[in-house]
Amino acid sequence: MTGVALSRWTMSYFVAALISLIVAECLMVAGFGYPAAPIEAPETLVLVHIVTIGWLSLLMCGALFQFVPVLIARPLYNNTLPLPTLGCLLAGLFALLLSFLQIAGIVPSHPACFVAAAALLAAGFGLTLFNLGRTLWAARPLPLPARFVVVALLSLGATVVLGIIFTLVLGGIATVPHLLNVTALGLPIHVIAGLGGWLTFSAIGVSYRLLAMFMLAPELEGPTTRAAFYCGTGALGVAILGGFAAVCASGNVIMIVSAGGILGLAGIACYGRDVLHLYRARKRRVIELNSRMAGVALGNLVATLVVSIGLLIAGVFGKHVGVVVFLIAFGWLTNLGLAKLYKIVAFLTWLECYGPVLGKTPTPRVQDLVVENRANKWFVLFTVAVWCAAASLMLGAPLPFRLSAGVMLLATVGIIKQLLRTRRLANVQPTLRLPKGVRPPHLLYCWVQPT
Numbered sequence: 001m002t003g004v005a006l007s008r009w010t011m012s013y014f015v016a017a018l019i020s021l022i023v024a025e026c027l028m029v030a031g032f033g034y035p036a037a038p039i040e041a042p043e044t045l046v047l048v049h050i051v052t053i054g055w056l057s058l059l060m061c062g063a064l065f066q067f068v069p070v071l072i073a074r075p076l077y078n079n080t081l082p083l084p085t086l087g088c089l090l091a092g093l094f095a096l097l098l099s100f101l102q103i104a105g106i107v108p109s110h111p112a113c114f115v116a117a118a119a120l121l122a123a124g125f126g127l128t129l130f131n132l133g134r135t136l137w138a139a140r141p142l143p144l145p146a147r148f149v150v151v152a153l154l155s156l157g158a159t160v161v162l163g164i165i166f167t168l169v170l171g172g173i174a175t176v177p178h179l180l181n182v183t184a185l186g187l188p189i190h191v192i193a194g195l196g197g198w199l200t201f202s203a204i205g206v207s208y209r210l211l212a213m214f215m216l217a218p219e220l221e222g223p224t225t226r227a228a229f230y231c232g233t234g235a236l237g238v239a240i241l242g243g244f245a246a247v248c249a250s251g252n253v254i255m256i257v258s259a260g261g262i263l264g265l266a267g268i269a270c271y272g273r274d275v276l277h278l279y280r281a282r283k284r285r286v287i288e289l290n291s292r293m294a295g296v297a298l299g300n301l302v303a304t305l306v307v308s309i310g311l312l313i314a315g316v317f318g319k320h321v322g323v324v325v326f327l328i329a330f331g332w333l334t335n336l337g338l339a340k341l342y343k344i345v346a347f348l349t350w351l352e353c354y355g356p357v358l359g360k361t362p363t364p365r366v367q368d369l370v371v372e373n374r375a376n377k378w379f380v381l382f383t384v385a386v387w388c389a390a391a392s393l394m395l396g397a398p399l400p401f402r403l404s405a406g407v408m409l410l411a412t413v414g415i416i417k418q419l420l421r422t423r424r425l426a427n428v429q430p431t432l433r434l435p436k437g438v439r440p441p442h443l444l445y446c447w448v449q450p451t
């Protein structure tokens with residue numbers, strides 16, 4: 001990361017994201033939304049968007065503001081914009097949740113809320129795309145991991161445009177027949193563009209770089225990485241653009257999306273092969289907790305694909321689609337997100353505190369900021385709880401699902417406690433903790449040296 005500045009507001013994104021994760025888990029424990037309510041119920045939409053926008057998208061935006069500059073060795077276009085962006089995203093999410101609660105009849109109806117949700121989320125995600133887009137544009141030709149991020153950002157655009165149309169139609173503001181048609185048929189495209197294009201593709205792009213960086217393995221740009229990129233991009237192109245075309249021509253959206261799925265499988269197989277190669281070629285002998293758990297997350301992704309294929313063959317995919325979405329959101333994306341967060345928080349805190357005095361005074365190593373033995377049990381507990389929750393969903397057992405969600409909540413609190421200890425330098429030996437010239441880190445932002 002030499003020469004690349006710290007992203008000032010990334011920690012605020014992480015804090016907001018973790019609070020959203022806790023809120024979502026509390027709702028699951030309380031039996032709010034799916035499986036107690038139908039999958040298309042507004043209560044479920046509340047839960048789904050606290051997870052997808054509040055937790056996963058904020059986590060990803062925070063990570064990208066820090067790591068896109070690392071991928072292309074250039075500074076972020078604007079290091080101040082992420083704060084108003086976060087404000088818009090949080091306010092927009094709040095308005096969107098209120099809109100869903102209105103549909104459920106839990107709060108009084110107010111159409112302005114739907115408009116506010118659409119406008120604020122368009123502004124928040126628009127600013128994200130503008131800031132990251134300008135940063136990437138200045139660095140052409142882009143290295144392969146950065147190209148994954150470009151495709152992910154285009155998918156985010158598609159997700160948000162569809163989400164806005166749905167919101168305005170559900171709020172009764174948009175009544176044009178074509179938009180009603182998009183809302184009736186476009187949900188699979190919104191879900192694939194969001195979970196597959198935006199969240200999974202950016203996680204894959206960033207993880208290529210992070211796994212190599214944290215395991216001291218050589219960077220990959222070979223034929224399998226290119227194949228992963230082209231197959232994945234092709235899959236998203238078929239599903240999103242083909243899906244749009246099918247909606248407009250009143251064609252079969254599910255057929256098109258399934259065709260994209262086959263290309264997507266090939267892309268994920270290439271990514272899996274690359275990750276195995278990175279583990280084998282690593283110079284760091286002991287695999288750190290974050291890399292071990294990233295491996296578990298990838299295993300969960302593969303298991304999710306196997307389960308999905310099994311459900312498709314048995315002709316019951318539609319009945320169990322909630323299990324598949326749950327496994328992608330928690331088994332794959334949340335497991336990977338928490339694992340990488342554990343290392344990223346330590347790494348950024350170390351850079352912020354000890355980077356400026358490196359070589360001038362004795363400083364701790366990055367690994368001295370964490371105690372992996374303490375964190376390990378919480379990660380294992382989280383993973384096992386996710387498996388139990390998914391099995392409960394599959395068996396249609398709501399009570400065991402809520403109990404498993406309770407264990408996920410407990411494990412998340414355990415992991416957050418470790419993150420707080422890292423951020424507060426509580427694991428560092430007192431003699432090394434705050435040498436002269438080192439400021440204690442703030443919880444919500446990184447102190448960035450003026451350039």
Ligand code: HEM
Pocket residue numbers: 039040041044045048049052053057096117118121122159160162163164166167170183187190191194195198325
């Ligand atoms: C950023 C990533 C996003 C992801 C991964 C995502 C995911 C999803 C999923 C999985 C559903 C289906 C839920 C269910 O049927 O229970 C859904 C529905 C919906 N989403 Fe999103 N979403 C995202 C962003 C947005 C945004 C930004 C908006 C609004 C501006 C939005 C508005 C909606 C609406 C209104 C529906 C309900 C559509 C209907 O029932 O016809 N979403 N989303």
